[in-house]
Amino acid sequence: MTDLLLLPGDGIGPEVIAEVRKVAAVLAPDLALDERPFGGKSYDLHGEPLTAETLEAAKSAKAVLMGAVGGPKWTGVARDKRPEAGLLGLRAGMNVFANLRPALCFQPLADASSLKREVVEGLDFMIVRELTGGIYFGEPRFIETLPSGGKRAVDTQVYTTAEIERVARVAFELARGRRNKVHSAEKSNVMDSGLLWREVVTDLHKREYSDVQLEHILADNAAMQIVKNPKQFDVMVTDNLFGDILSDAAAQLTGSLGMLPSAALGEPGAPGLYEPIHGSAPDIAGKGVANPMAAILSFEMALRWSLSRSDLADRLFAAVDKALASGARTPDLGGALTTAQMGDAVVTAL
Amino acid sequence: MTDLLLLPGDGIGPEVIAEVRKVAAVLAPDLALDERPFGGKSYDLHGEPLTAETLEAAKSAKAVLMGAVGGPKWTGVARDKRPEAGLLGLRAGMNVFANLRPALCFQPLADASSLKREVVEGLDFMIVRELTGGIYFGEPRFIETLPSGGKRAVDTQVYTTAEIERVARVAFELARGRRNKVHSAEKSNVMDSGLLWREVVTDLHKREYSDVQLEHILADNAAMQIVKNPKQFDVMVTDNLFGDILSDAAAQLTGSLGMLPSAALGEPGAPGLYEPIHGSAPDIAGKGVANPMAAILSFEMALRWSLSRSDLADRLFAAVDKALASGARTPDLGGALTTAQMGDAVVTAL
Ligand SMILES: CC(C)[C@H](C(=O)O)[C@@H](O)C(=O)O
Ligand SMILES: CC(C)[C@H](C(=O)O)[C@@H](O)C(=O)O
Numbered sequence: 001m002t003d004l005l006l007l008p009g010d011g012i013g014p015e016v017i018a019e020v021r022k023v024a025a026v027l028a029p030d031l032a033l034d035e036r037p038f039g040g041k042s043y044d045l046h047g048e049p050l051t052a053e054t055l056e057a058a059k060s061a062k063a064v065l066m067g068a069v070g071g072p073k074w075t076g077v078a079r080d081k082r083p084e085a086g087l088l089g090l091r092a093g094m095n096v097f098a099n100l101r102p103a104l105c106f107q108p109l110a111d112a113s114s115l116k117r118e119v120v121e122g123l124d125f126m127i128v129r130e131l132t133g134g135i136y137f138g139e140p141r142f143i144e145t146l147p148s149g150g151k152r153a154v155d156t157q158v159y160t161t162a163e164i165e166r167v168a169r170v171a172f173e174l175a176r177g178r179r180n181k182v183h184s185a186e187k188s189n190v191m192d193s194g195l196l197w198r199e200v201v202t203d204l205h206k207r208e209y210s211d212v213q214l215e216h217i218l219a220d221n222a223a224m225q226i227v228k229n230p231k232q233f234d235v236m237v238t239d240n241l242f243g244d245i246l247s248d249a250a251a252q253l254t255g256s257l258g259m260l261p262s263a264a265l266g267e268p269g270a271p272g273l274y275e276p277i278h279g280s281a282p283d284i285a286g287k288g289v290a291n292p293m294a295a296i297l298s299f300e301m302a303l304r305w306s307l308s309r310s311d312l313a314d315r316l317f318a319a320v321d322k323a324l325a326s327g328a329r330t331p332d333l334g335g336a337l338t339t340a341q342m343g344d345a346v347v348t349a350l
Numbered sequence: 351m352t353d354l355l356l357l358p359g360d361g362i363g364p365e366v367i368a369e370v371r372k373v374a375a376v377l378a379p380d381l382a383l384d385e386r387p388f389g390g391k392s393y394d395l396h397g398e399p400l401t402a403e404t405l406e407a408a409k410s411a412k413a414v415l416m417g418a419v420g421g422p423k424w425t426g427v428a429r430d431k432r433p434e435a436g437l438l439g440l441r442a443g444m445n446v447f448a449n450l451r452p453a454l455c456f457q458p459l460a461d462a463s464s465l466k467r468e469v470v471e472g473l474d475f476m477i478v479r480e481l482t483g484g485i486y487f488g489e490p491r492f493i494e495t496l497p498s499g500g501k502r503a504v505d506t507q508v509y510t511t512a513e514i515e516r517v518a519r520v521a522f523e524l525a526r527g528r529r530n531k532v533h534s535a536e537k538s539n540v541m542d543s544g545l546l547w548r549e550v551v552t553d554l555h556k557r558e559y560s561d562v563q564l565e566h567i568l569a570d571n572a573a574m575q576i577v578k579n580p581k582q583f584d585v586m587v588t589d590n591l592f593g594d595i596l597s598d599a600a601a602q603l604t605g606s607l608g609m610l611p612s613a614a615l616g617e618p619g620a621p622g623l624y625e626p627i628h629g630s631a632p633d634i635a636g637k638g639v640a641n642p643m644a645a646i647l648s649f650e651m652a653l654r655w656s657l658s659r660s661d662l663a664d665r666l667f668a669a670v671d672k673a674l675a676s677g678a679r680t681p682d683l684g685g686a687l688t689t690a691q692m693g694d695a696v697v698t699a700l
Binding site for chain 1: 492
């Protein structure tokens with residue numbers, strides 16, 4: 001059985017995943033790794049960004065680690081064959097509904113951000129983004145031509161009680177192991193799905209998690225508070241679209257998009273999907289300058305959440321921190337190390 | 351004919367609008383002002399947050415200046431009678447489809463933000479938010495009970511070519527008078543309305559505005575770039591929901607939500623709707639400590655965009671800057687002036 005299926009994907013994906021292989025060979029040589037083409041790479045080979053075989057391999061592995069997908073090469077491709085469609089298909093196919101996106105400020109990088117040091121130093125909060133529902137998957141969605149000659153486009157946001165409850169449960173459970181505080185972000189003042197979201201989270205909290213502190217926050221105010229005073233947050237749970245936007249803003253707080261991993265989890269025991277927050281970065285692909293830390297830390301999350309090896313995860317996390325403290329910096333952090341040298345720095349720190 | 355209809359609304363709304371009256375009496379004593387209850391106040395008096403008479407008065411004024419609406423008092427009220435529903439009804443009823451939300455860093459406040467001084471000093475960009483379409487108004491929208499006993503909520507995002515084109519036109523025109531650059535933000539990698547948005551903006555640009563620099567940006571990346579390097583932006587045009595969130599993040603950049611105005615414009619010649627970005631702030635309402643600058647600057651935008659008095663607008667803007675430079679600060683800016691004293695400081699600077 002495969003422990004970890006690697007999907008390097010496109011752009012800088014293969015470069016950063018190569019560093020994960022390097023780290024894994026030292027830290028966990030017993031792990032059974034497998035690898036498949038994915039995204040644009042898979043489209044080029046098979047005419048599909050996600051083949052049925054790859055989805056099967058993902059569902060039967062213990063964990064899946066993706067690099068990145070997409071790039072200008074595939075812009076002209078029909079939308080359901082684009083690399084991004086492969087990613088959405090993988091998330092839905094694996095049923096990984098809870099996306100954990102940490103906003104974490106590494107101590108050695110407390111000055112790397114556009115925010116003042118005191119605002120981000122020690123920052124450690126977690127966004128739990130619903131990942132398999134909402135406007136990303138709702139039907140109907142179409143573009144039609146109007147009698148007038150113009151067009152009309154429709155997208156549909158759909159959420160059920162069950163979808164909201166299961167992701168909120170992940171957030172409450174997480175908070176119990178952290179600082180015991182959950183913010184639930186929606187637009188219940190404008191959207192019916194926001195009203196249901198608030199109602200379901202409130203009910204679940206009352207029934208099973210009244211020991212956790214719960215606050216409801218409007219998504220626009222959440223965006224503002226993330227910029228103003230991010231340290232007020234511990235866990236924030238929100239829908240697919242708000243989570244996409246708020247987690248990108250939060251990621252940037254730490255000044256180091258190249259540092260941030262994510263984990264997408266399904267039902268207990270089912271394989272998780274791990275990916276760096278960053279994209280395929282076509283502008284630097286092939287140059288060997290991408291920061292591999294986000295991929296390495298995604299591997300760290302996989303060890304912790306899917307591979308039952310939190311001992312190794314702890315060691316890896318400490319090694320990343322140590323490498324940073326010793327001054328290891330790729331260009332995105334103002335340094336001059338190559339991707340491979342940054343991977344080496346982590347291996348050395350192990 | 352009314353020049354400016356004041357809708358003080360709820361919470362701190364009446365307090366900040368009182369300062370606008372004070373400023374207007376000195377700066378433009380000839381303006382014909384009128385005033386009506388709105389939002390929660392109107393609901394309490396008439397059972398409706400926006401009466402037909404008030405909407406008529408708004409449509410026949412030259413400009414409308416709103417304070418703020420809403421508060422905990424009306425949380426239990428049916429959603430279509432809530433203060434926020436009155437605001438959405440006013441926007442739709444006045445057909446003010448282009449919402450201009452400046453992210454502006456006043457020089458004397460360059461240190462007031464959570465961002466580093468060099469990141470925000472001199473910041474001056476404008477978000478143009480579509481305000482009368484999208485998921486705020488699309489049908490169907492409902493919550494239904496499922497056979498299983500759970501519920502299902504649906505919201506619909508709808509955009510037509512005409513709706514996108516008219517707001518993009520406002521953005522291109524604005525850019526021509528500024529630094530000639532427009533970013534158009536959407537999620538065309540995920541949403542059909544995003545695909546149409548990108549197509550319509552691209553076409554309009556090619557047909558009529560090819561002298562303006564246009565860049566397309568995904569909304570999640572926009573959130574990130576707003577935090578990372580906001581000075582790269584001049585004008586950003588986006589839909590109603592993304593605009594709500596991105597403009598709140600942008601507003602916070604300047605560290606002074608209490609400073610930021612907005613203008614909502616319709617077809618040329620039709621009245622504009624002006625409002626501070628901040629809300630009704632129930633926690634400080636009645637205490638006389640709210641910052642009236644956002645309301646005063648909303649009045650400044652009304653003078654400029656609806657009342658054809660840009661000479662007075664220039665004078666007022668300079669007076670605000672001067673008052674700040676002389677050290678006038680309400681508590682949100684770390685000072686101790688009351689709302690009335692802050693208004694007085696502007697009058698003095700006039
Ligand atoms: C690539 C894109 C489809 C994706 C998303 O919108 O979910 C990305 O932005 C992300 O956040 O993982
Ligand atoms: C009060 C609310 C309905 C409103 C909105 O969502 O548009 C507010 O957040 C705003 O940005 O003006």
